[in-house]
Amino acid sequence: MSAPSVTKAARDDTARPSGPRRREITTGFVVTRIAVLGVAAALLLYALPPLVADESWPAVVVVCLATAAIAALYLTRRFVPAKYLIPGTVFLLAFQVFPVLYTMSTALTNFGDGHRGGKQEAIAAIETASLRQVPGSPEYALTAALKGDELVFLLVDTKTKQVQAGTEEGLSPVDGAKLSLTGKVLEAPGYTVLTTAQAAARGKEITGLAVPTSGGAIKANGLSRAVESRAALAYDASCDCIQGEGGPWRADESRGYFVNDKGEHLAQGWQVNVGLANFTRVVTDPTISGHFLAVFAWNLVFATGSVLSTFALGMAVALALHHPRMRGTKIYRIVIVLPYAMPAFAMLLVWRDMFNRDFGLINSLTGLNLDWLGEPTTARMAVLLVNLWLGFPYMFLVTTGALQAIPREMTEAAGIDGASPWQAFRRVTLPLLLVALAPLLISSFAFNFNNFNAIQLTTGGGPFDVDNTQVGKTDLLITYTFRLAFGTGSAQFGFAAAISVFIFALVATISAIGFRMTRKQEEVYR
Amino acid sequence: MRIRALAALASVAFAATACGGSAETPSATQTQAAPAASTPAAGGGKLVIWSEGAKRTAALKPFAEQFGKENGVTVEIKEIADNPQQTFVTASQQGSGPDVMVGAHDWIGNMVQNGAVEPVNLTEEQKAALNPVALKAVTFNGQVYGAPYAVENLALIRNTTLAPDTPATFDEVVAKGAELKKAGKVKEILCLQVSQRGDAYHAYPLFASAGGALFGTTAGGDPDPKQVLIGGGDSVKAWGKLGELGKQGVLKASITPENSIATFADGKCAFLVSGPWAMNDVRKAGFSYDISPIPPFEGGKPATPFVGVQAFFVAAKGQNKVLAQEFVTNYVTNTEVAKALYQADPRPPALTAALEEVKASDPDAVKFLDAGKDGLPMPAIPEMAAIWEPFGIAEVSVIKGGDPAKAAKAAQDAVEKSLRK
Numbered sequence: 001m002s003a004p005s006v007t008k009a010a011r012d013d014t015a016r017p018s019g020p021r022r023r024e025i026t027t028g029f030v031v032t033r034i035a036v037l038g039v040a041a042a043l044l045l046y047a048l049p050p051l052v053a054d055e056s057w058p059a060v061v062v063v064c065l066a067t068a069a070i071a072a073l074y075l076t077r078r079f080v081p082a083k084y085l086i087p088g089t090v091f092l093l094a095f096q097v098f099p100v101l102y103t104m105s106t107a108l109t110n111f112g113d114g115h116r117g118g119k120q121e122a123i124a125a126i127e128t129a130s131l132r133q134v135p136g137s138p139e140y141a142l143t144a145a146l147k148g149d150e151l152v153f154l155l156v157d158t159k160t161k162q163v164q165a166g167t168e169e170g171l172s173p174v175d176g177a178k179l180s181l182t183g184k185v186l187e188a189p190g191y192t193v194l195t196t197a198q199a200a201a202r203g204k205e206i207t208g209l210a211v212p213t214s215g216g217a218i219k220a221n222g223l224s225r226a227v228e229s230r231a232a233l234a235y236d237a238s239c240d241c242i243q244g245e246g247g248p249w250r251a252d253e254s255r256g257y258f259v260n261d262k263g264e265h266l267a268q269g270w271q272v273n274v275g276l277a278n279f280t281r282v283v284t285d286p287t288i289s290g291h292f293l294a295v296f297a298w299n300l301v302f303a304t305g306s307v308l309s310t311f312a313l314g315m316a317v318a319l320a321l322h323h324p325r326m327r328g329t330k331i332y333r334i335v336i337v338l339p340y341a342m343p344a345f346a347m348l349l350v351w352r353d354m355f356n357r358d359f360g361l362i363n364s365l366t367g368l369n370l371d372w373l374g375e376p377t378t379a380r381m382a383v384l385l386v387n388l389w390l391g392f393p394y395m396f397l398v399t400t401g402a403l404q405a406i407p408r409e410m411t412e413a414a415g416i417d418g419a420s421p422w423q424a425f426r427r428v429t430l431p432l433l434l435v436a437l438a439p440l441l442i443s444s445f446a447f448n449f450n451n452f453n454a455i456q457l458t459t460g461g462g463p464f465d466v467d468n469t470q471v472g473k474t475d476l477l478i479t480y481t482f483r484l485a486f487g488t489g490s491a492q493f494g495f496a497a498a499i500s501v502f503i504f505a506l507v508a509t510i511s512a513i514g515f516r517m518t519r520k521q522e523e524v525y526r
Numbered sequence: 527m528r529i530r531a532l533a534a535l536a537s538v539a540f541a542a543t544a545c546g547g548s549a550e551t552p553s554a555t556q557t558q559a560a561p562a563a564s565t566p567a568a569g570g571g572k573l574v575i576w577s578e579g580a581k582r583t584a585a586l587k588p589f590a591e592q593f594g595k596e597n598g599v600t601v602e603i604k605e606i607a608d609n610p611q612q613t614f615v616t617a618s619q620q621g622s623g624p625d626v627m628v629g630a631h632d633w634i635g636n637m638v639q640n641g642a643v644e645p646v647n648l649t650e651e652q653k654a655a656l657n658p659v660a661l662k663a664v665t666f667n668g669q670v671y672g673a674p675y676a677v678e679n680l681a682l683i684r685n686t687t688l689a690p691d692t693p694a695t696f697d698e699v700v701a702k703g704a705e706l707k708k709a710g711k712v713k714e715i716l717c718l719q720v721s722q723r724g725d726a727y728h729a730y731p732l733f734a735s736a737g738g739a740l741f742g743t744t745a746g747g748d749p750d751p752k753q754v755l756i757g758g759g760d761s762v763k764a765w766g767k768l769g770e771l772g773k774q775g776v777l778k779a780s781i782t783p784e785n786s787i788a789t790f791a792d793g794k795c796a797f798l799v800s801g802p803w804a805m806n807d808v809r810k811a812g813f814s815y816d817i818s819p820i821p822p823f824e825g826g827k828p829a830t831p832f833v834g835v836q837a838f839f840v841a842a843k844g845q846n847k848v849l850a851q852e853f854v855t856n857y858v859t860n861t862e863v864a865k866a867l868y869q870a871d872p873r874p875p876a877l878t879a880a881l882e883e884v885k886a887s888d889p890d891a892v893k894f895l896d897a898g899k900d901g902l903p904m905p906a907i908p909e910m911a912a913i914w915e916p917f918g919i920a921e922v923s924v925i926k927g928g929d930p931a932k933a934a935k936a937a938q939d940a941v942e943k944s945l946r947k
Contacts, residue, residue: 113908114639116619125641125842129669133647197598200571203848221647222852223597229647267639267667267908287943358714358780359789373722374779374926460723462919466928469919469940483915484944491612 033074040070100504103497107278112492114269115256122270123235126242126258129268130233134215137228141183142220144199144206145191151205154185154193155218155226163188166211166218166226184224199223233266242266278498288484291471296506298380299476303449306387307441313388314395315433319425322403333400340393348457351386355458373459376473383474387454391444402436403429431521438518445514446507455479477503571599573849577628578610585870586628589863593853599846611636618642618843625844626853631663631835634671635908644842645669646851652859657895660876663835663903668746672837673854675864676873678801679898680731680831682821686814688712688796695824696735699797700776706796714795715775720925721782724918727832728799729768729777734902735822735829738764740913741905751909751945756917757938765920765930767823772925779922802873802894817893833901835876909945916940 044067051060073079073086109115143154145165153166156179163177163185177188187193199206200223211218216230233244242249242258249258249266256272257265282288317336321329339347354361355372363369372378406429414424448454455461461472461479471480481503485496575590577583583605594601604624606613611633617623619640627643637643648670653661660674682699684692688706693699703715719728730740737760742753755761771777781789790798791811798804799820808815820829838854840847857863864880874891875881884891904910920937924930 113615113636116615116640121641125638128644128842129638129641129667131645132669139649195598196596200597200599200846200849203571203846206848220848220851222854222856223848224852224856225647225649227647267635268641269639353782353784356780356782356785358778359782359785360780371779371926374922462722462922463926464919464923466923467932467936469916469923469933469936 036074037071040067043067104501106494107497107501108273108275109271109494110256110274111271111494114267115271117270119251119270122268125268126233126266127231127235130231130244131229132232134228134230137215140218140226142224142226143185144194144202144223145185145188146194147191151202151209152191153209153211153218153220153226154188154191156183156185158183165191168209168211170212196223274494278495281495282498282502287470295471295475295477295480298474299449302384302476303445305384306391306448306451307445309384309388310391310395310444311441313392315399317392317396318399318403322400336396337393339389344390344453345457347390348386348453352458355382374463376463379459379463379474383454383458386458387448387451390454398437398440399433402433405436406432435522438521439515442511442514442518446511449507450478450503451476452478452482456482571846571849573599573601573626573846573853574624575601575603575626575628576606576610576614576624577603578606579871580605581870582628582867585867589866593857597849597852599849615640615642618841621843623841623843625841625846625850627839627841629837629839631672631674631837632904632906632910634664634666634906635910637839638666638671639908641842643671643839645671646673646840646855648673648855648859655877655879657876657878659833659898659901659903660835663833663906664837666906672839673859674835674837674876675858675867676836677833677876677895677898678836678873679833679894679901680728680799680801681817681819681894681897683790683798683800683804683808684816684818685790685793685796686816688793692816692818693821696732696821696829697824699821700771700774703776703795703797704774712795714781714789716797716799717781717786717790717795718777718799719781719783719786720777720779720921722779722922724921726914726917726921729921731820731829731831732768732771733764735826736764736767737761737827749905749907751907754938754941754945756913756941757934762931762934765924765934768921769924769927769930773927777925779925805872805890817890817897819897828900831898831901832904833898834904836873912941912944
């Protein structure tokens with residue numbers, strides 16, 4: 001009902017570009033406005049209480065300002081271009097710029113296993129991991145109790161049945177306590193014994209209480225037991241080092257480890273800035289640079305081969321179904337789209353098992369005895385074949401769409417002019433198709449260039465040469481570097497991020513060249 | 527109307543991203559801070575347990591609930607299906623991890639270097655009640671890091687209709703398998719999964735029997751990551767031995783985790799090298815079988831399998847550590863829990879008392895345990911992760927006829943390189 005009025009308003013606007021914009025207030029307009037502002041206000045209400053509780057004032061200010069800005073933007077009649085521009089910009093920042101910047105900043109750190117948290121976390125982990133039960137210390141049954149408001153451990157020595165109260169000041173004897181058969185304190189004069197549930201609710205306080213003793217400290221171990229233990233390692237701020245067993249372990253801020261004189265380091269490290277070390281490692285490490293060209297070449301073959309083969313098959317099928325005399329096209333279309341509709345993840349595993357030499361469907365159907373995924377040539381053919389099967393329905397769909405846009409008169413005219421069907425296809429249909437589809441082919445190339453699943457789930461990069469366990473014959477850059485960053489040893493996110501920056505640069509360059517070429521081509525046909 | 531609707535849609539989304547984006551940093555702290563603020567008010571604690579595998583999670587549930595009732599807390603148990611160790615470590619770092627984690631003991635090294643788990647204090651009696659191999663497995667850097675509940679290792683499972691005699695050497699296994707294959711009674715000599723990527727876990731007993739080793743040992747008897755032996759002199763011989771088995775068609779890359787147990791259950795091979803997890807399928811197959819230790823090569827070293835231990839861990843960054851300690855050290859170490867977990871997933875219990883009870887109804891459990899008696903607890907050092915892939919690739923290379931010396935060197939290089947970084 002309101003559609004004509006909008007076009008009218010729009011026409012009015014173009015007719016009087018300098019005049020004030022007029023908008024008719026329709027029901028839809030009001031409803032959507034209320035909805036948007038309602039959501040904005042709801043988010044404000046949702047976010048504020050925890051932020052205030054957490055006393056994160058800067059965040060509170062940011063949230064309030066953002067809400068105010070939304071209100072200002074959409075409640076007034078002004079800023080019409082901004083109403084459209086700002087959401088787009090925010091999406092761009094949130095989903096494009098931020099991830100790229102985050103990846104790049106991660107690439108400058110040693111973030112990974114052993115270096116996930118900060119230095120304080122590492123110190124805490126080192127100290128707790130070094131807590132050892134004091135040799136010969138008694139076994140204590142623990143009962144949590146209150147003296148006034150203060151949490152107290154009532155400790156029963158399981159051998160002597162002697163009862164003591166433990167606080168932050170230390171141990172003091174308790175008289176007249178009644179014990180249960182299991183050694184727990186049932187009641188003690190001057191103390192309020194906590195029930196298990198009450199104690200469980202104070203879990204944090206119980207964890208936090210350490211009763212100092214001459215040998216170390218008594219800490220709770222669960223709700224019913226306490227253990228006297230001593231830390232073998234302790235942080236010393238004066239030397240920025242860990243004192244104790246095997247130490248001193250000095251903080252090495254360039255590696256994010258505590259290192260001793262022998263060059264050994266404690267297991268728990270922290271995240272530090274390593275500058276361009278990850279990037280230089282990509283360039284200088286011979287295991288990477290030495291195999292780069294071979295992997296890159298196959299990667300190009302794989303990506304180009306996948307795009308061309310899927311496009312050729314998809315287009316052939318689309319052309320066949322586009323023929324005016326073709327019947328039952330709907331059924332065919334449904335059948336052809338099926339591989340696209342099935343989860344690629346599962347299909348890749350199914351294909352892998354179909355290629356199995358002794359148990360696979362392909363060898364048993366064809367009577368061959370090929371070690372499909374075990375030999376370089378057949379493995380490469382196999383992954384291309386699988387990718388063709390997975391990818392051609394997409395090409396079929398987009399080509400079908402693009403074909404609808406090419407008027408049949410054009411091919412008919414070509415036929416009248418004496419062109420053979422092949423010539424008509426080659427000179428008329430294909431160029432028109434390519435104008436529409438070239439950007440999709442480029443994006444398909446970029447996708448297949450990084451098609452991790454297609455390789456990892458089928459061959460895993462193999463087969464490998466006997467003298468090289470690092471690079472397989474079907475490895476793409478992405479699977480190869482995945483193996484380097486995560487496959488052997490622990491996860492190295494910083495290094496992986498550096499590699500993805502490199503791959504990003506490669507794909508971006510290739511795509512830019514591709515787009516430039518298509519633009520030229522479009523100009524030729526124009 | 528359409529344009530306006532579109533604009534409205536965009537602005538809704540904008541509102542969402544604007545607030546979501548700006549509040550990102552605070553919301554991370556919020557998740558940490560909120561429970562802290564609400565715990566005392568809620569009146570009861572909450573224990574969150576993460577576990578791998580649907581069966582185990584289901585088996586734990588009644589005990590977790592009972593624990594909750596006894597202690598007046600709510601217990602939430604969640605199954606982590608995909609890559610549980612990484613999920614746990616990452617979530618712990620963000621403060622959204624569980625209080626208790628259930629998993630394999632060889633995760634310990636990585637979890638410790640990431641500060642994700644805390645040592646567990648077991649009493650002397652509790653320690654004495656455990657299978658010593660299990661206790662050794664969860665001990666890392668002299669500290670006990672988990673309460674073990676089940677032990678698993680590989681053994682030789684034999685179809686006694688086809689191969690009635692217990693083989694004393696691995697050469698007998700090969701000879702009997704080849705004879706049966708020649709007679710057309712089986713399709714494969716041996717069902718030992720290899721796959722195109724190799725399988726270090728399943729190949730290790732044979733590798734060890736032929737004299738191969740992964741790491742040297744420290745003075746304390748732990749594996750020493752500074753001495754990588756995977757490509758050393760004796761290991762080269764072991765690679766050669768695996769190569770021979772490949773040539774004879776005993777080890778094949780076409781035998782994969784997907785088909786090895788199924789092929790054995792179909793009666794298409796007489797010998798299967800697998801663990802307790804295969805038993806449900808083997809029993810369903812209906813033929814008579816026996817379980818024995820993997821026999822060594824003639825004149826070779828013992829064919830020691832890796833021993834894996836399933837354990838409960840206390841998360842270092844959990845919200846409710848006291849409850850977690852209570853659950854792990856005082857609750858799951860009892861016989862009833864061990865038995866229930868065994869029934870859900872037939873891995874031999876680590877508690878000696880529970881094993882005694884299980885023994886009566888299931889002789890297989892003891893046979894598996896026997897097969898792993900001298901086994902090597904899977905090294906829990908983080909460096910062990912660097913072994914799997916190069917080992918597997920070298921295995922496939924030699925099986926396909928590659929030169930053992932070259933394969934050994936390549937594996938040695940790959941492991942050393944990834945440890946040096």
